[in-house]
Structures are given as C-alpha cells and as structure tokens.
Amino acid sequence: MKILLIEDDKTTADWVRRGLSEEGHVVDHLADGREGLVQAMNGSYDVLIVDRMLPGLDGLSLIRALRSARVETPALFLTALGGVDDRIEGLRAGGDDYLVKPFVFGELSARVAALARRRAGQPMRETVLRAADLEMDLVARKVTRAGQRIDLLPREFALLEYLLRNKGRVVTRTMLLESVWNLHFDPQTNVVETQVSRLRAKVDKPFDRELIQTVRGAGYRIDG
Numbered sequence: 167m168k169i170l171l172i173e174d175d176k177t178t179a180d181w182v183r184r185g186l187s188e189e190g191h192v193v194d195h196l197a198d199g200r201e202g203l204v205q206a207m208n209g210s211y212d213v214l215i216v217d218r219m220l221p222g223l224d225g226l227s228l229i230r231a232l233r234s235a236r237v238e239t240p241a242l243f244l245t246a247l248g249g250v251d252d253r254i255e256g257l258r259a260g261g262d263d264y265l266v267k268p269f270v271f272g273e274l275s276a277r278v279a280a281l282a283r284r285r286a287g288q289p290m291r292e293t294v295l296r297a298a299d300l301e302m303d304l305v306a307r308k309v310t311r312a313g314q315r316i317d318l319l320p321r322e323f324a325l326l327e328y329l330l331r332n333k334g335r336v337v338t339r340t341m342l343l344e345s346v347w348n349l350h351f352d353p354q355t356n357v358v359e360t361q362v363s364r365l366r367a368k369v370d371k372p373f374d375r376e377l378i379q380t381v382r383g384a385g386y387r388i389d390g
Contacts, residue, residue: 167212171195172202185271190307199223212282218245226259233260240281295330297390322365329388338385
C-alpha cells in the first residue's frame, strides 16, 4: 500500500514508518498539517495516518478539508486524545478509525489493512495481478513467475504493481515518478531507469521471455 503519515513527533513517526516499510508498504511522512493537506489532496494514497495535534493545521481541520474536497481516502487518527468525546469528534470530522497513543504496532498495522480493504465509495481493487506467467498477490505480498518465488524490495514491488495495473499500456517516466516515488518534479537522476533495470534482473533475466518492454522515447510497458 501507499500510505501518507502526518505526524510531528519524530520518535513516533520513525517507529511507524519503519514498521510499515518493513511490511512492504511505501510510506511518505510529513510533520506539518498544511503540507499534509496539500500532499493528501492528490488522492493517490491508500490510507492516511493523521495525528490530531499538528503544527500549521490540526488533524481535524485537515480531514474536514479533504472531505469537503471529496477526497475519500480512508483516514486513521493517531492521537493522545483518547476520551469518548475526542473519538466522536474525530469520526464526525470524517475520520474512519481512531487509535490512541500509546499503541501496539500490530494493532496499527491491522487497522490500516482493514481500512484499505473497505475504501469508502470505491470498487474493490484486484488482489492478484497477472501478466503471462508472472503473478503478483497483493495480499500475501508475493510475486512468482512460472511458479518460482521472486523476492522484491518495497520500491521494486510498487514499481511492478504499477506496471501490472497498466498492463499493455505505456507508462511514462513522469507517471512512474509521480505514482511510485510521489515526486511531482524531475529529480534529474536516473532513479527510474536504475529501478527498472533492477526489476528486470529479477523478473525477466532468469526467464526465456522479457515482459517489461522499453518503448523508445515514451516509457515502459509490461506485456502479457
């Protein structure tokens, strides 16, 4: 999953980001509420994790603004304010769940997964993606080709997932930077080319047929 964490406590943010990243998720972190609102507005995230007490813009106002703009990304409030009235206020503001600090990481992980499964007002996303003999199980975080397990790093997994979701279509470098790296500018590096090369070494090189194609002057396409 692609998760946006908006949390100004560095210790908590580092712990949550590390734990979710180890589970294979792509986690972007911001510590300011206004910056978080701008980032969340693009609607490209599967789940938002939002602290209530934030500099710039508090969490309640942030979620209210998103809902007013018809951004329905599921949001989990992560906060030290644990009273019943606080929970009610958070849910009425448009939050989908509420977890009180201190918390056990396992519970946070389970709640995030549950929110992703029931994205409000959106159709169920496919959980298994395929191209020829390549298969990606999004729930088990497992990739196989011709029955052989392929171990991918989180960014490689996200890159392959994007290619598979756009199977048969050309995806440009800009599209990959925005959707996989969440970069809305050109970093003037070969990060995309490097990651595609590494992905090919795992997905294509050991097999007879190349699935990931380079479309000269346009981008990349996965066939099958």
